[in-house]
Amino acid sequence: MRFHAVVVSLATTLTTVLAVPGAASAVPKDPAGPSNIIGGTTTRSAPWAAAVLSDGEFTCSGTIISASYVLTAKHCLGGAMSVRVGSVNRTSGGVTRAVTATASRHDLALLKLASPVSTTFMPLADADPPVGSINSIYGWGRTCFSGCAASITLKTATVRVDDTDARDDGGGRALQSTGRSGAAWRGDSGGPEIYxxxxxxxxxxxxxQTLQIYGSVAANRAWITSVAGV
Structure with missing residues (x-):
């Protein structure tokens, strides 16, 4: 798993929460490996959760939005991809599926599964949340800025929406938020923000530390429907 940094208009250096081998301007793999959201709490049930794997190794978080499609981040794409769906443990439980095709727009990606999965799917919003709203984020990203051991359990934290006209890593419209009970970091890429x-x-x-940017589902809603049918 590799990472690359970009500079946004806020003059703040941000990093793709987790990139995969082959990403542009990548830097060497972090020897600490993946772990969980910084702060926050562990999750006991998330039937819509999808751990995204590249060449059999955990690389990103995601959500299953229909029987045959997982939504994640474009910068997670690479290698032979597969997913584990319906388990808060990224190494066991749930069901696994190979990915047979991918589609992307800005920094969003849709993964088509080799065969359908029966579970509770993640509902998708048709509008952005209001500025000031308190949302939840989920993922298997790092539990501290550096030097953390890997954790296998999905975590969640709350964030406050500051802006709904930010830009994601692919230049698409995005939500910018400030962490309240925790913050996203490497490994959380592709995971959901929920309102x-x-x-x-x-x-x-x-x-x-505190700032995170999530690609807007509402801004990409028509594209998601055109590909995944939901």
Missing amino acids: NGAQVGVASLADG
Whole structure:
């Protein structure tokens, strides 16, 4: 797993929350490996959760949005991809499926599964959340800025929406938020930001401290429907 940094207009250096082998401007793999959201709490049940694997290794977080499609981040794409769906443990439980095709737009990606999965799917929002709203984020990203041991359990934290016209790693419209009970970091890429029970964002960029940027689901809603049919 490799990472690359970008500079946004806020003059803050952000990093793709987790990139995969072959990503542009990548830097060497972090020897600590993946772990969980910084702060936050562990999750006991998430039937819609999808751990995204590249060449059999955990690389990103995601959500299953229909029987045959997982939503994640574009910068997670690479290698022979597969997913583990329906388990909060990224190494066991749930069901696994190979990925047979991918589609992407800005920093969002859709993974087509080799065969359908029966589970509870993540609802998708048709509108961005209001500025100031308190949302939940989920992922298997690092539990500290550096030097953490890997954790296998999905975590969640709350964030406050500051802007709904930011830009994700692919230049698409995005949600910018400030961490409250925790923050996204490497490994959380592709994971969801949720408001009122529906996914409003896809993890794209973070500073590993308080700031995170999630690609807007609403801004890409028509594209998602055209590919995945939902």
